[in-house]
Amino acid sequence: MSERVSNGPSPVGRIYARIAGTGSYLPDKLLTNDDLAKQVDTSDEWIRSRTGIRERHIAAEGQTTGDLGYHAAVRAMEAAGVVASEIDMIIVGTTTPDLIFPSTACLIQARIGANGCAALDVNAACSGFVYALSVADKFIRCGDARTVLVIGAETLSRIVDWTERTTCVLFGDGAGAVVLKADSETGILSTHLHADGAKKELLWNPVGVSSGFKHDQPNGGSRIHMKGNDVFKYAVKALDGVVDETLEANGLSKHDLDWLIPHQANLRIIEATAKRLxxxxxxxxxxxxKHGNTSSGSVPLALDEAVRSGRVQRGQLLLLEAFGGGFTWGSALLRY
Known part of the structure; x- marks a missing residue:
């Protein structure tokens, strides 16, 4: 296991990174389990009983990760009451960028008019948003930024093998975003990041620029490969560990938490983490x-839905956690 990357509670007088606004965006097209049953050998009952998924959103032809992230970002900025000129940094968590370069963050920066601020992508698969949130938190804590736009966005439908029934039923497209602002009030209390690259072949896409594309195959051979049972076992154990680590680092018990906002990969993994807590x-x-697994988009999508529905209230203690290919995993504990 890698060394822990974490930041503990800020001493008195320090600045916190506080969520000032949230936003999300989902493509219009819905793909239900019954729709998938017409394409591959599966059924609504089979998918729901194993994953909890009923439907997922699919990006339209020509609609990119940057398009989804842009709309989520605008909504988060509106909720925060922030204009583009106030943004010091944009960080996008994604494993399906629009281009090899420039980064999707740079493309979104141009669209919102936040000219001159730092902009970068973070690729940690499904943990991408939590990783990006941790980077943003540290820039704010050290005083190098006061307002950071953090986005998790994906178009996983572009790398799904739609003939492989064990994976094509899992994934969807979408984006979520938050605006973090420097504040003397409590915000993000700590983040904890981990990775284990030795397990890469349990969940990966074995195509890249320097390793080569397979030109005789659709999409250059780019598609998700996953050994589901192995991923499930590792994910449950890893998330158990990071939950304990997070609570211990902050001197809290599991009963102090108001909400768990997990990566939305599989209902059984979510239920296992809830049971642990x-x-x-x-x-x-x-x-x-409703969304399926939107990778780095899933945590901010869930957060925005909970905030806008009124379930999550100011002052409540939230635990965000995610697990993804790499393997990568991480958590963020914050006072909303």
């Missing part, structure tokens, strides 16, 4: 049934 499912934000 002794939390009833009515204190867990679940969107996997």
């Amino acid at each position: 002794d939390m009833s499912m009515d204190r867990v934000v679940v969107t996997v049934d």
Whole structure:
């Protein structure tokens, strides 16, 4: 296991990174389980019983990750009351960028008019938003930024093998965003990041620029490969560990938490984490049934839905966590 990357609670008088606004965006097209059953050998019952997913959103032809991220960003900025000239940094968590370069963050920067600020992408697969949030938190804590736009956005439908029934039923497209602002009030308390590259072949896409594309195959051979049972076992164990680490670092017990906002990959993994925390499912934000697995988009999508529905209230203690290919995993504990 890698060395822990974390930041503990800020001493008195320090600046916190506080969520000032949230936003999200989903493509219009819905793909239901019944729709998939017409394409591959599956059924609504088979998918729901194993994953909890009923439907997912699919980007339109020509609609990019940057398009989804842009709309989520605008909504987060509106919620925060922030204009483009106030943004010091844009960080996009994604594993499906628009281009090899420039970064999707740079493309979004140009569209919102935040000229001159730092902009970068973070690729940590499904943990991308949590990783990006941690980077933004540290820039704010050290005083190098006061307002940071953090986005998680994906168009996973572009790298799904739609003939492979065990993977094509899982993934969807979407984006979520938050605006972090420097504040003397408590915000992000700590983040904790981990990775284990030795397990890469359990969940990966074995195509890249320097390793080569397979020109005789659709999409250059780019598609998601996953050994589901192995991923499930590792994810549950890793998330258990990072939950304990997060609570211990902040001197808290599991009963201090108001909400768990997990990566929306599989309902059974979410339920296992909730059980570990002794939390009833009515204190867990679940969107996997409606969104599927949107990778780095899933945590901010779930957060925005919970905020806009009124379930998450100011002052409540939230635990965000995610696990993804790499393997990567991480958590963020914050006072909303």
